[in-house]
């Protein structure tokens with residue numbers, strides 16, 4: 060029997076068992092109750108309340124502006140919907156980089172006020188102290204390496220990371236460091252597939268990729284991208300499972316036309 064079928068509730072231990080058995084982990088972002096309810100009931104293993112909410116929910120160009128209070132609002136809504144999936148919440152930019160005490164306070168707020176199961180933060184060696192302190196409070200931590208959108212102004216571009224040997228070596232070391240500190244999992248974003256596979260094989264914790272190829276332990280996508288709600292954003296790694304932009308647009312156009320032509324509401328649609 061597969062681990063994911065047996066699990067009535069996905070925990071960090073279930074994810075670990077899935078890696079051991081070679082079962083792939085499916086993770087998606089969600090930011091609100093209604094969508095989280097659908098993806099949870101559809102069998103998703105992990106729901107990430109990503110700071111990509113800054114982009115797809117709030118319309119910002121980067122993830123930097125979203126606040127801890129705003130992340131907590133999104134996470135609360137998602138947690139109310141998630142009956143089975145593990146809910147992981149991003150610590151937003153500015154809520155953990157200052158020092159480890161600030162990081163711990165932010166992580167505790169997320170756990171206490173939302174009921175989520177874990178937090179995620181970006182970085183390796185540079186966030187070591189914060190990771191240790193958050194873990195020491197009993198809060199599961201997921202790392203995030205490779206393209207780290209909160210550092211976009213340092214990187215200058217969203218191109219593939221770690222193509223050069225130095226950066227690839229640092230990434231591998233950071234992944235091993237995060238594992239040794241006690242992180243339960245790791246997201247690798249937009250790095251060469253061969254490097255991602257090497258990292259996934261070199262650590263025992265589950266490695267979830269986005270634009271990191273198929274040699275990792277699971278995949279994550281931003282829900283709005285995979286459903287085709289966003290349509291301007293088309294990176295090579297993105298598989299669109301639907302064109303909801305077009306479907307919603309067609310539905311709204313039909314509604315507008317029905318209202319204007321007095322077709323809606325008809326006799327059966329009134330009291």
Ligand code: KIV
Pocket residue numbers: 088107108109110111112149203246248269279281
């Ligand atoms: O915020 C987010 O959606 C993420 C994913 C891209 C992994 O961190």
